[in-house]
Amino acid sequence: MAKKKKRGPRPVERISIILIVLAFMAVSFGAGWYFGVRSTKYKGTVLLVNDKNRLSSSYVPEGLVNLYTSRHSFRLANSEIQLTRETYEAAEQMFHAAEEQNLNGYIITSGYRSYDRQAEVYAQSEPGKAQEPGASEHQTGLAFDVTTETSNGFESTPQYAWLMQHAHEYGFIQRYPANKADITGISYEPWHYRYVGVEVATQIHNTGMTLEEFVKRNR
Ligand SMILES: [Zn+2]
Numbered sequence: 224m225a226k227k228k229k230r231g232p233r234p235v236e237r238i239s240i241i242l243i244v245l246a247f248m249a250v251s252f253g254a255g256w257y258f259g260v261r262s263t264k265y266k267g268t269v270l271l272v273n274d275k276n277r278l279s280s281s282y283v284p285e286g287l288v289n290l291y292t293s294r295h296s297f298r299l300a301n302s303e304i305q306l307t308r309e310t311y312e313a314a315e316q317m318f319h320a321a322e323e324q325n326l327n328g329y330i331i332t333s334g335y336r337s338y339d340r341q342a343e344v345y346a347q348s349e350p351g352k353a354q355e356p357g358a359s360e361h362q363t364g365l366a367f368d369v370t371t372e373t374s375n376g377f378e379s380t381p382q383y384a385w386l387m388q389h390a391h392e393y394g395f396i397q398r399y400p401a402n403k404a405d406i407t408g409i410s411y412e413p414w415h416y417r418y419v420g421v422e423v424a425t426q427i428h429n430t431g432m433t434l435e436e437f438v439k440r441n442r
Pocket of ligand 1: 333361366367368414415416
């Protein structure tokens with residue numbers, strides 16, 4: 224009986240298999256890198272600014288952009304408002320998505336505030352109405368105040384309701400929710416949003432935590 228030689232893959236087949244394996248490895252590595260970077264970006268390093276965690280007088284965020292020359296999907300209370308590029312781009316995407324659902328008319332009234340500017344705001348405000356310099360999240364360039372043309376308060380508008388549902392999908396949280404002043408140190412501010420990235424914002428949205436609680440839990 225003739226010995227039947229077990230047939231291995233021919234050279235051409237062998238090369239195809241190697242190419243397929245290499246392509247698969249490249250795709251998995253690429254996807255892993257992409258999602259890894261996205262999901263771990265803020266892990267443990269999310270910036271917390273409050274009365275107990277202050278920024279120095281020399282802290283200026285990198286990459287501030289003037290919204291007046293860049294923005295498309297929202298309005299501005301003045302031509303001086305700045306945010307970090309990442310925050311601006313996320314805000315642009317978010318308000319564009321709102322616009323596509325016929326919710327427009329958002330007006331950003333405040334963004335980055337320097338330490339010195341916050342000192343002026345503090346000096347001009349009634350006691351308890353503004354943060355001391357260094358303790359304001361506006362110095363991070365990651366936070367903005369928003370409103371619409373309304374006389375009834377922003378929290379009664381459909382634009383506010385949309386943000387409550389969707390802001391986290393773009394990396395934003397409502398930083399000072401109602402009934403959380405004992406934790407945040409600041410009473411309800413329906414107009415103030417903070418960029419923390421999509422992963423952190425989604426966790427905060429889903430759990431109802433404040434940023435203070437999130438940072439404590441992830442330290
Ligand atoms: Zn604010």
